[in-house]
């Protein structure tokens with residue numbers, strides 16, 4: 271794998287993914303809104319930018335051309351099907367054998383077997399109903415984006431992030447198939463480690479057609495699970 275595209279490259283997750291990908295020797299191209307291009311100045315000529323909304327099909331088609339992998343930030347912003355438009359463009363135009371990695375939160379479920387806490391269900395309910403009213407966030411659209419990805423026979427992975435925090439990385443997060451697994455109880459991941467997992471997924475074939483729910487490996491619940499795995 272040589273050349274990858276990051277859709278939503280100017281956001282916090284996008285910039286961390288860029289750092290990890292460059293460090294690992296990938297050639298990086300990316301798409302971000304024109305008004306955000308300046309946020310990437312510090313990468314200089316080490317990356318190539320295709321300015322445009324991440325659901326602009328023409329821009330996405332140009333950007334993913336010739337890429338072996340595509341890392342896509344599914345952003346639940348606005349009320350105009352932004353995330354589902356972004357996902358559809360990537361599914362339609364990425365190279366046939368490209369690995370497609372998408373980011374989202376724990377609220378997305380692949381098979382309905384996740385067990386959500388009361389707090390998570392309340393926050394999701396709040397965003398689902400208030401978001402569209404305020405015309406800011408549309409979680410239902412991120413759910414629709416995920417539905418389309420899960421139904422696709424492309425080589426996809428949907429990485430589901432826990433609550434996030436800034437700070438130096440602790441290494442590759444631990445993951446579980448379902449929210450509710452005790453390993454995920456601490457519900458916290460460093461954002462840079464979320465990005466590291468996204469880049470890692472490009473080359474981990476065990477993650478094809480999986481929706482791993484991730485957690486920082488230094489958190490209490492992950493350390494307990496890792497210790498039990500060593501003992502057992």
Ligand SMILES: NC(=O)c1ccc[n+]([C@@H]2O[C@H](COP(=O)([O-])OP(=O)(O)OC[C@H]3O[C@@H](n4cnc5c(N)ncnc54)[C@H](OP(=O)(O)O)[C@@H]3O)[C@@H](O)[C@H]2O)c1
Pocket residue numbers: 277278279280281282283284302303305306309343344345346347348352373374375376430431432433434461
């Ligand atoms: N935040 C959390 O606690 C959390 C938890 C779990 C999972 N996640 C997932 O992690 C990923 C990254 O989320 P993040 O919260 O960390 O944010 P982020 O990385 O900063 O990304 C936000 C993205 O949304 C874009 N954006 C911002 N405002 C927009 C608007 N009005 N219209 C269109 N695009 C807009 C940004 O582009 P510009 O650079 O152009 O502004 C950027 O690409 C998402 O997939 C999210 O579902 C987040």
